[in-house]
Amino acid sequence: DFVLTQSPDSLAVSLGERASINCKSSQSILYSSDNKNYLAWYQQKPGQPPKLLIYWASARESGVPDRFSGSGSGTDFTLTISSLQAEDVAVYHCQQYYTTPWTFGQGTKVEIK
């Protein structure tokens, strides 16, 4: 299985400051035939289901604020919240869809400092 390891497990950031979450895959999830990274990011607020934020590592889902951005390639990826808002408090999960079984990272909890 492709193992995704997120870091840190949790972080506290001041309102308006930048938050960055890393996701490292045990194997490359860059598909050479289409040059796409098969990685997504989800946001899960307390008591709610996950919500898709980013797909193909850097494409923002419709309706997602542009303060959320994804970057990286191959095995190392980053989700960045450029200016943290109170409503961004959540757990963030990465997911690879390069191969089955599709797997998720363990999640990163983002809180307000």
Place this chain on the structure above:
Amino acid sequence: QLQLHESGPGLVKPSETLSLTCTVSNASISSTSYYWGWVRQPPGKGLEWIGSVSYRGDSYYTPSLKSRLTISVDTSKNQFSLNLRSVTAADTAVYYCARHDLSNYIPTVFDSWGQGALVTVSS
């Protein structure tokens, strides 16, 4: 707007079968553009993909659960279902149903989710 809703018993005894149904509203489960999947989350833990199925019944299952798992589709009711046999306490989790988008006919991301159903395995 697409809605997915999980239903089923919240308590299952060890060694019995966990059965959940997902009802899809405001969209047809017979769409060729999507698969339909199940993802679970044990209390306080991360997400685990369980399996996904097309409206025709083509399926992908996670290997660790495959021997105990059946996911089926009922297009007449616009529903899909999960059956997990011989459950133990380790199967206690919130179970989510979700729409699984396709790219070149291969499932990719989960773009819509149900609210989730907590299933506890206990005697």
